[in-house]
Amino acid sequence: MSLQNVYHLRRVADTAARSCYICHKPSSSVLITPDNKDHFYVCPVHLKDRNFCSAIVDTEDQEKKAKDEALAREIEIVKKEYEEKQKRKKEKEKQKSDESAKDKEGTSEKKEDTNSDDKERDNKIESLQKSAPTASTSDDGPRIFALHKNFYQMRIDRLRNLEAAKRNRQRLQDPSFFPSVPSGGI
Template sequence: MAFPFPNTWHLRRVADSSAKACYICYKPSTSVMITPDNKDYFYVCPSHLKDKNFCSPVVDSEDQAAKQKQEAMAREIEKVKKEYEEKQQKKKQKDKEKNSSDKSKDKNDDQSKKDDDADEKERDQKIESIKKSESDNPSTPPDDSPRVFTLHRNFYQMRIDRLRNAEAAKRNRQRMQDPSFFPSVPTKGI
């Protein structure tokens, strides 16, 4: 028995103005489940996607590897930011101690201005590198929900039956339009 389409469904989102009734609860929904070959689709609420009796997510190892890489990059950025802030605090404390202990403030002021300029340049470079790495990654928050699902066998069978019934109804309509479908009136009298 060949199935008309595989049990693989991709989750897509539509605009709020295009929301239609959910296949399960009939509430308006903007989430659409569609087959890869676009043969069948239906609207479903995001809450139903978490129901294990309705569908189960297909785990993609490439997506997981990309997410882990992105998380590692974010942790590295946070680490660099913390180190930089700690450095700045230490320098400020050192400068305060230096200024209080030295009697010649003019020399220290010139030196601290030079240090501040160097620190400012270093800070700007780090900020630019962080912004560059963030611009490489999209600024929109990634959607952690899975994108590919397989339906529970009962729901999958319901979708197949619906498709078969629609095809049968189409064939019946075409047959009804054909004049040879109906029997002819008898021509011989009684």
């Protein structure tokens, strides 16, 4: 049986947590092979241990993240430009309606009030955007790992022992496995 030394990190619900392969504490992180032949639970702390496993850098994933970040920045720039254009339009409309509705003395006071209100609103929006962290839904840590040779060999031995035990159970259930009673008389 050939088992590749490539394990993908998956997360399960906290209610489905099982004991860690190393320290036997409850863990919701699972390392699983791409072909789903082998899996085991492991603590996130052990994933950072350089004597247990090493991360495999996925260049495609990094490129995808970089493109997504660049796209997100461009979207934010376009949104800001659009909001500024909308504000300018509203200000022009207000000025036109104010000038036609009232005389110059009343409009100058209202313009100052609306300008100060707009500035306060803009400052609040900017402060909220700065204070709100840009949280990503996935962890920034590596997602693909390779076990070090001792742990990898332990996994291979475990799978071989499971297969041997399965073959032995099947053999014991087969009646032709045992020798037959001698036939012939005395």
